[in-house]
Amino acid sequence: MWNSPAEFFAMGGYALYVWSSFGVCALVLLLEPLLVRSRFKVAVRRLKQEQLAEQFDRESGQ
Amino acid sequence: MNSVNNPPFSNSRLINWFKLSSPSTFYPVAGKLIPLFWVLAALFGLAGLWVSFFVAPVDAVQGQGYRIIFIHVPASWMSMLIYLVMAAWAGLGLVFNTRLSAMMAQALAPVGAWMAFLSLWTGAFWGKPMWGAWWVWDARLTSELILLFLYLGFIALRASIDDSRRADKAAAILALVGVVNVPIIYFSVKWWNTLHQGASVSLTKAPAMAQTMLLGMLLMALCFWMYSIAVALMRVRVIILEREAHTDWVRQLSEVKS
Numbered sequence: 001m002w003n004s005p006a007e008f009f010a011m012g013g014y015a016l017y018v019w020s021s022f023g024v025c026a027l028v029l030l031l032e033p034l035l036v037r038s039r040f041k042v043a044v045r046r047l048k049q050e051q052l053a054e055q056f057d058r059e060s061g062q
Numbered sequence: 063m064n065s066v067n068n069p070p071f072s073n074s075r076l077i078n079w080f081k082l083s084s085p086s087t088f089y090p091v092a093g094k095l096i097p098l099f100w101v102l103a104a105l106f107g108l109a110g111l112w113v114s115f116f117v118a119p120v121d122a123v124q125g126q127g128y129r130i131i132f133i134h135v136p137a138s139w140m141s142m143l144i145y146l147v148m149a150a151w152a153g154l155g156l157v158f159n160t161r162l163s164a165m166m167a168q169a170l171a172p173v174g175a176w177m178a179f180l181s182l183w184t185g186a187f188w189g190k191p192m193w194g195a196w197w198v199w200d201a202r203l204t205s206e207l208i209l210l211f212l213y214l215g216f217i218a219l220r221a222s223i224d225d226s227r228r229a230d231k232a233a234a235i236l237a238l239v240g241v242v243n244v245p246i247i248y249f250s251v252k253w254w255n256t257l258h259q260g261a262s263v264s265l266t267k268a269p270a271m272a273q274t275m276l277l278g279m280l281l282m283a284l285c286f287w288m289y290s291i292a293v294a295l296m297r298v299r300v301i302i303l304e305r306e307a308h309t310d311w312v313r314q315l316s317e318v319k320s
Binding site: 001002008011012013014017018020021022024025028029032033037039040043044046048051 | 115120129134137173176180187191289292299
């Protein structure tokens with residue numbers, strides 16, 4: 001169907017529209033899970049720090 | 063899945079679905095399901111992109127520009143489907159007062175909002191070369207924009223109320239009222255004279271498109287579907303950790319214990 005990579009990327013003259021659509025789509029679908037993962041890490045770090053603080057409290061209270 | 067290394071399921075042969083409605087049992091199950099849905103999303107995505115770009119023939123009228131359909135239609139479908147699922151979870155939470163249902167609705171809202179955004183974005187980049195306009199105040203486009211605002215309103219309303227149980231209830235009512243917009247989007251091309259083309263796929267008549275085009279669209283739709291489930295499960299786990307931070311079972315989690 002495509003005779004050369006250049007022809008593929010030209011998309012029959014619709015390159016701007018096709019690649020802007022697919023590009024932004026790929027960007028969103030990649031960024032969203034990365035953002036969720038960083039939020040997960042923040043939540044876990046906070047929980048860990050809370051536990052450490054409680055442990056510290058217990059040990060210094062003795 | 064092997065039932066031996068799956069303690070929540072192995073207690074009886076029948077899965078106890080009600081048990082899964084508790085965040086403490088759902089959290090590890092969701093963690094196990096996430097990689098499965100990522101693998102499925104990747105497989106469907108690769109197959110779908112292959113068909114979209116290398117198998118589906120060029121369109122007689124729209125040339126290569128029509129290939130935007132392969133992400134535009136799946137994103138639009140998912141934006142509507144996710145809204146219905148989100149409203150159903152929110153409604154369940156409202157009726158049964160279950161925490162996890164409300165958390166599921168909360169986890170789905172951003173995915174749905176992104177899908178609505180992608181639907182509008184790819185639609186604009188399709189409309190410009192084909193209609194000559196990025197945007198028109200057409201029934202289909204306007205109702206999809208309202209869907210995006212409903213998602214954003216749901217997220218904003220939840221965020222604006224401090225007490226999370228009250229936030230769940232208020233947001234659930236907003237979500238349920240907004241359901242009326244989904245059939246409006248779906249039937250807008252029939253009810254009104256619009257610039258937007260009619261449904262490409264219909265349950266009642268044979269699809270008005272090449273078989274390979276339809277296949278590409280369905281594969282991409284499955285990819286978006288699996289992606290949405292994977293991201294929603296990832297997000298619901300974060301929400302569980304944040305909202306159940308005070309509970310003993312969260313403190314006992316291996317990832318939290320230092």
